[in-house]
Amino acid sequence: MNKIKLFMKKYGYYCMVGLLVVALGVTIGIVAGTEDNKLVSNSADNPVISVTNPEVLSFTLPMENPSVVKDYSGTELMWNSTLAWWEAHEGMDLTSDNNMVFAIADGEVLSITEDSLEGTKVVIKHSNGLESVYGSLNSDLKIKQGDKVKKGDQIGTASDTAGNEQKTGAHLHFELIEDGNKIDPNNYLELEPK
Ligand SMILES: [Zn+2]
Structure with a gap:
């Protein structure tokens, strides 16, 4: 136990900084993830974005009632x-x-x-x-x-x-x-x- 106390006394500050950095990283990750999701749902709601081949041919028969x-x-x-x-x-x-x-x-x-x-x-x-x-x-x-x-x-x-x-x-x-x-x-x- 004494060893741990000594360790925390010596390195506790670094541990706290480390934890803060990890927490910050996780927060950024969550926010970025949320924004990605928003973009995906936006493009799905807007079909114009997903059209990759605008050349659509329409057909009629080569003879009348053939x-x-x-x-x-x-x-x-x-x-x-x-x-x-x-x-x-x-x-x-x-x-x-x-x-x-x-x-x-x-x-x-x-x-x-x-x-x-x-x-x-x-x-x-x-x-x-x-x-x-x-x-x-x-x-x-x-x-x-x-x-x-x-x-x-x-x-x-x-x-x-x-x-x-x-x-x-x-x-x-x-x-x-x-x-x-x-x-x-x-x-x-x-x-x-x-
Ligand atoms: Zn023929």
Whole structure:
């Protein structure tokens, strides 16, 4: 006991200072912690802060009230009656009463090509790595390369210009490309077979 008393007499002052420093540190820690919590709850209450991708595309269908005459097959083989062979159908064949074809979202006309297999084909580039492809169109188009288009703008009319799908008659061969890969258009659109 005497040793402790002697120790406290000698070093008691330092012990008190030490305790004060620890107490101060804890207090600062608590205050800082409280402020952190406040910041977190503030940002959660304000959704504007948490929006990291402001580029939100909205979509419309490429035809008015379309019927799906041939579905997207991915890598699965489907019978092509025109060419009389099995092949992957990486798009959707659509028909509608008025045959009018529309841009599915805002974008820019990337290319217009004409060949005997795919007919007149328009590619529109959108944001977020998306491109929409409109094949088997009548060559009389409503747009030209480089045009900026808005969702729902008419591109042209569906026709039977695609030689590889001629037996389908007038239709739109529609494809959706995401980051260079042809994807199921139903990932973004609601096209139900009728
Ligand atoms: Zn097709």
